[in-house]
Amino acid sequence: MGKDAPPRWDRRMQQRLARGEAAALGELYDRFASLVHSLAHRVLDDDAAAGQVTREVFGHVWEHPDAYDPKQGSMRSWVAGLTHRQAVQRLRQTGAAALTDGGDGTSEELEQKVRRASAAARADYIVTSMPAPLRAALELAYFQRRDYRQTAADLGVTEDEARRRLRLGLQLLSTANPHHQDGLPFPPGHGQHG
Numbered sequence: 001m002g003k004d005a006p007p008r009w010d011r012r013m014q015q016r017l018a019r020g021e022a023a024a025l026g027e028l029y030d031r032f033a034s035l036v037h038s039l040a041h042r043v044l045d046d047d048a049a050a051g052q053v054t055r056e057v058f059g060h061v062w063e064h065p066d067a068y069d070p071k072q073g074s075m076r077s078w079v080a081g082l083t084h085r086q087a088v089q090r091l092r093q094t095g096a097a098a099l100t101d102g103g104d105g106t107s108e109e110l111e112q113k114v115r116r117a118s119a120a121a122r123a124d125y126i127v128t129s130m131p132a133p134l135r136a137a138l139e140l141a142y143f144q145r146r147d148y149r150q151t152a153a154d155l156g157v158t159e160d161e162a163r164r165r166l167r168l169g170l171q172l173l174s175t176a177n178p179h180h181q182d183g184l185p186f187p188p189g190h191g192q193h194g
Contacts, residue, residue, distance in 0.1 A: 010068075010075040017065035025062050032076065033058075035128065036083045042121040043087035049094075053086050060086075080125050087121070088114055123176035130172055137165035138173075 016024035036057050041050035060082060061068075068078045095110040127135060133155075140146040140154055152162035 007070060007074070011070050013075060014065050014068050014070070017061065025058065028061065028075075028079075029058055032079050035076070035125075036079060038128075039080060039083045039121045039125060040087040042124050043084070043091055043117040045117075049090060050087070053083065053090060056086055057082050076129070084118065084121060088118060091117060119176050123173055126172050126176055130169060134165050134169040134172070137162060138169040141166055 013024055013028060017028070033054060037050050037054045040053035040057075041047060044050055044053070057079065061079065068075060072078070091114055092110065095113065096107075127138070130138075136155060137151050140151045141148070146154060148162045148166055149159055151166065152159045155162060155165075157165075
């Protein structure tokens with residue numbers, strides 16, 4: 001892995017996967033398995049189902065490495081998009097099967113559940129992907145109930161910088177809204193391959 005910048009690492013990883021290097025799949029798994037599993041679990045709220053989605057996502061990546069297009073975004077975003085689509089598909093399938101078997105609820109309620117799970121997974125992805133300074137400011141403000149002045153003091157930055165970090169972090173999080181970007185859970189172009 002070395003100190004390659006992510007885009008270069010992404011291209012090299014895709015090339016290695018396309019050549020069928022099993023070690024590349026292991027490296028990719030080591031790097032993204034916890035992300036994939038946590039996103040799938042956030043949507044499905046089921047550890048076994050999240051494990052199955054994790055296996056399916058890495059199986060898809062292994063079988064279709066050329067489906068990743070570096071021009072569309074990072075490999076991390078592509079893998080997250082694959083995970084999201086697979087988890088939502090599984091949630092819809094299990095929900096629809098439960099409705100068919102006489103379970104409680106309606107198809108509208110199922111779609112609401114899917115939208116809420118998608119937004120929660122998107123928010124988790126955004127928080128784990130944002131730069132550490134933004135994440136630290138949000139964590140202080142949200143979890144420790146610090147205002148921007150206290151956040152600035154805790155981080156050792158100016159109040160203006162603390163406000164900027166909080167504003168940018170909140171703007172990023174606002175994109176998790178399922179109605180944002182025409183309801184797309186991830187930026188356009190990410191995870192649309194395969």
